[in-house]
Amino acid sequence: MEKILKIISLIPLFQNVREGELKKIRAIAVDKFYNKGRTVFSEGDKGDGFYMVADGKVKIYKVSMDGKEQILHIYGPGSPFGEVAVFAGKNFPANAETLLKSHLLFFPRAAFVELISNNPSLSLNMLAMLSMRLRQFTIQVENLSLKEVPGRLASYLIYLSREQGVEDSVSLPLSKGQLASLLGTIPETLSRILAKMSARSLIAVDGREIKLLDMPGLEDLAENGKL
Amino acid sequence: MEKILKIISLIPLFQNVREGELKKIRAIAVDKFYNKGRTVFSEGDKGDGFYMVADGKVKIYKVSMDGKEQILHIYGPGSPFGEVAVFAGKNFPANAETLLKSHLLFFPRAAFVELISNNPSLSLNMLAMLSMRLRQFTIQVENLSLKEVPGRLASYLIYLSREQGVEDSVSLPLSKGQLASLLGTIPETLSRILAKMSARSLIAVDGREIKLLDMPGLEDLAENGKL
DNA sequence: TGGTTTCATTGACATAAGTCAATAGATTGG
């Protein structure tokens, strides 16, 4: 089986889709290659399709007038992005940029809508996908509005440790500056908080490797937000 | 035509759906009536269906440990809510409470999924609906993270004036306390900012009626966030 | 390798927004 077709077949979005349909999906996908740090699309661009990461890493973000950046998502292999423009029939609501050399698949709107119209499994998968995104956003809003930065950081570390399947240590998939942007703060503040959490023996930081020394303490911090 | 059926037929979610299907949709909907201030569902509740406002008003919100509330959405007639639980197959990610005496329609998951599986128009409408929600969330995150409270308030006033179709005045659909919660702040702060904006002659406040005295000034504030 | 650029840390300081408390206004039900 072609490599990309195999990748596609393993993606949640395309589960329970008949083999024949998978081939059609592959047929409409256009391969796109980007170097690190490249803009895939910008906020306001007309969206005539959506993307999926085949390989690499992409950040979706907003920027304010004075240049502060807020990361909305980081997507790796298997994650689609930019679907909002396809289904809401408007333009992209945020910016997308590669964080690594990346191989993306582009799905043109018309062809994909055609596929989805004839494939209930696919449309239910897409509904599930968007629903998960909405759920993530409710968490992000909660974090930004109801937690202070230490609480957000603690939540993120716990999330990472689950995702990476390691109990007591995590490896940041992002530079500290980018992590600050993901958490809705700035590098200076993040630095100070990492220092304070280290002083409290909650964590031990070594570059991008962070040991989680006091899981209960971190969980409490994530819940109550007070350091 | 039955009153509810007529309401359903006018809703964006059910556009371009055949008459026969509309009847089926109505058939699976369960009427629910709530007084003002009633909990419809709570965060974490198992979601075996979603709701739609037939009449009244509902707020969707999160609460922190120490009791601070963040409103995610306010929905009026025609808006569905709670779909995330249906399609992501989990529990509700937030709380829902009526702000007025309300008449809601409840759509049980299994029956609705059945309908959507056999109706491409309906599933595309639902995808569009969720996509619009995602778009709104990107704006909410942007507001919370990249704008200060005065900027958020200015954005909201401009949004309201567009929605209400009036150029130079708006009527708050919410108490000031609830507005504070929607903007991600507290009543005291909102009060002070309203006072400051009045002093600057950007607006004039009279209870829930707000005159927009300086639209360019408000737009600038919404963009750049500096008061 | 060495030098340049980017990234991270730290200090001194400024400020937006939250907390606590008191009061005033508005709304509601008996």
Added chain:
DNA sequence: CCAATCTATTGACTTATGTCAATGAAACCA
């Protein structure tokens, strides 16, 4: 219609986080 409750405003104060600037560490590449 008045008391009781809820809602909004204002003041004095605290605090978390942002800003500006300097320095140190790490990564990159020519």
